[in-house]
Amino acid sequence: MLLPAVALLAPTLEQRWLYLQTNLLPVASVDRAISILERAAKVGYNGVVLADSKIARLDNVPDGYTVNAKRFCDAARRLKIEVIPSVLGVGWADGMLSHDVNLIEAQPIRGVEYRFQGITARPVPTVKLVNGGLEEANGDKLVGWNLQDGPGVSSFREPSPKGGMAVRMESFVKGNEGGNCRLSQVIDVKPWHQYRMQAWMKTQDLDGSNEVRMMALDSNGKPLLSQDIAAQRTEDWRRVTVVFNSQANAKVRVYWGIWGGRGGKLWWDGLTVEDAGLLNVVRRPGAPLKAAGIGGPLREGVDFEPVSDPLLGKRPWDGEYTFDQDPPLLRRKTSGSIRDSDVVTVDAYHAVTTDQGKSAICPSEPATRRIEERELAEVSRVFGPDGLLLSLDELRVANWCGACAARKSTPGAIFAEEINNQVSMARKASPRARLCFWSDMFDPAHNAVDGYYLSNGTWSGSWKGLPKDALVLNWNHGGRAKSLPFFAGLGLKQVLAGYYDGNVEDIKTWLADAKAVKGVTGVMYTTWTDNYSNIEAFAKAAWGA
Structure with missing residues (x-):
């Protein structure tokens, strides 16, 4: 196969990568992945970051997986494309936790x-929600609730098919100019107790379903939970559940509702808060x-x-x-x-989990280290990688358990040490592999900040664990004015993780801005919606292929 002389077109872009999320177990998925690589090679891509949940379970996959992985790697190398598996997803740790569920x-x-x-x-019992059954009201105005957006305008009581009463929410902007329609009250709790919030929920043609939430806030307005109930645009009655830890609080404000609703209808019934023990x-x-x-x-x-x-x-x-x-x-x-x-x-x-079941693994338990060592050894055996993406990103729960607390440290300092350990293990398992890192948890203009989600302490200083030859996959396009010079100031090389299912032309602006700093050596086509239809357009925008 004759490959284009892309280096002549873009001599400054050493890395011309794409991010590929797939499952190499089904043969059809491997066929599709190879066809994507073949298209990519024709326009000059030379690396693939491979994200596959099976990578964390390589010691427990069917034999066919290893055969398929070899076929994928052979195809990539025939096409002159480096293979960079994503490993050690400590912030998206379900695969790692499958080996020991108690390490969460x-x-x-x-x-x-x-x-x-x-x-x-x-x-x-230590908690009581007033009128959670929605039975007491003056017209559509519920008794006992500190906040109800738009009673009789955007929130209405109606008989529930489950018996008793439900609340229907609609015409959200009529009751609140921001489109919020919420039920909320302040409840007494005991510090350092676990509580469970539940309700029955129904939707119809709901525009803004991704902003339907059940929330608990402390007295300063900081969220005590970050779980997503995954409301659908239209769905029948479903019981939804979230939990929160009261932390040091004696009072908590709880919410059920929608933020920024644009249309459709939302129903609630049977709201409860209970001790989860x-x-x-x-x-x-x-x-x-x-x-x-x-x-x-x-x-x-x-x-x-x-x-x-x-x-x-x-x-x-x-x-x-x-x-x-x-x-x-x-x-x-x-x-x-x-x-x-x-x-x-x-x-x-x-x-503790966040989002739709996102979990973090404890970095302070020796058992975690053994799982990491095993994963890196298996990746070396199965893939013979050209690089490794040590995938510490969006880690939203940190530094709470006894093992972490005993270190008397911060998330930033703990994970700086954790990265040092991971680097040592990775170099031992795959000595020739280039080590790469997502940018966000090391970027003070992004997620390396104080109070990040349910992190106990600051992420400041996490970047001190990055090795001098680290390749940073920078996805902070919105904060590039601060992010690019920050990593350049650390002497680290950067690859711009562009596209993000937006406008492929945005990479031009990012590359133009990157000329002001040293060490931006490449770009990566990054999709989170499995959309590879724009790899050619991205290549044209980035290096003129």
């Missing part, structure tokens, strides 16, 4: 009271469980049965976490010191 990053619960009735105990309790050395009664500390296995949540990280498959299951109960041993009606207090840690 976890928040603490402290002093949670359980009252025994017979041999079992449930949490002593030991839901998704995490059991590992850095997340100890302690219990005490009126006589002092209690012994697990002696005074009460061993505690676990059998559904932790198990639905729909290992490494995925759900929050709608029944929380585990405490069970006393009849031979122990706990008696009927006793109240015991429990300290423990519970799993």
Whole structure:
């Protein structure tokens, strides 16, 4: 196959890459991936960053996967395209967590009271939502709610098919110029307790479904949760669930509603907030469980049965976490010191996810290091990579569990050390591979900031862990005026991760701006919607292919 002399067209773009998300297990997916590479090679691409969730599970995939991976790599090298697998997705860690579901990053619960009735105990209730059944009202104005947007204008009570009353939301801008339609109230909570919010939800032709949320905010307006209930444009009644940790707060503002709604209808019914207790309790050395009664500390296995949540990280498959299951109960041993009606207090840690099930793995447990070492060894064996993307990006839960807290550090400092460890392991497993990193968690103009989502502390200083020969895949187009010179000032080379399912012509502006700094050596066609129809247009815009 005759390849174009692209280097003559764009001598400054050493890396002309594309980002490919796929699953190499089905033969049809491999066929499609190779056809994309063949198209890319014709216009001068010379590298592919391969993202496949199976990479974190290479020690547990069917034999056909390795055969298909070899076929993919052979095709890439025939086309003079380097293969750069994405590995160690510690912020998108479901694959890594499939090896040990207890390694998920976890928040603490402290002093949670359980009252025994017979041999079992449930949490002593600590929270009350007023009029969550939506039964009490003056016309369409609900009783007990501190905030209701547009009663009788954009929010209306109506009989629920489940019995009782529901609230219908529509004509959002009529009730709120921003298109917000919300129900909210301030509730009393106990600090460092886990709570679960639930409701029944229905939608019809809803424009703005991605902004339907259930939220909990502290007194400063900072979110205590970041889970997405994934509302669809039109769907029948579905029970939706989120959880939050109250942290140090005694009061929390909770919300159900839509932000920036543009059209259609949204219904709510059966709103609840309840004590979640030991839901998704995490059991590992850095997340100890302690219990005490009126006589002092209690012994697990002696005074009460061993505690676990059998559904932790198990639905729909290992490494995925759900929050709608029944929380585990405490069970006393009849031979122990706990008696009927006793109240015991429990300290423990519970799993936390964000978005639509996005999870982070704890960097401080030795077991995590062993999983990372195994993944890197398997990637070397299966792919023989030309490069590795150490995929620390959008890590939204950090530095809560006992293992991390014992370091008395910050997320930034912890992950600077974690990157050092990953680099050492990667160089050992694949000595010739170029090491690459997404930019965001090392960029103070992006996500390397204070209070990032549910991170406990600042991400400042995370960049200190980057090796001097790191290749940064910079996707901060909006903050490029600060981001580009920041990494250039660290002496690091950068690849501009462009396109992002927008206008392919934007890469021209970015490249023009990049001329003001040293070390921008390439570009990458990056799609998150599996859209490879524009790879030729991107190549033309970026290097004139």
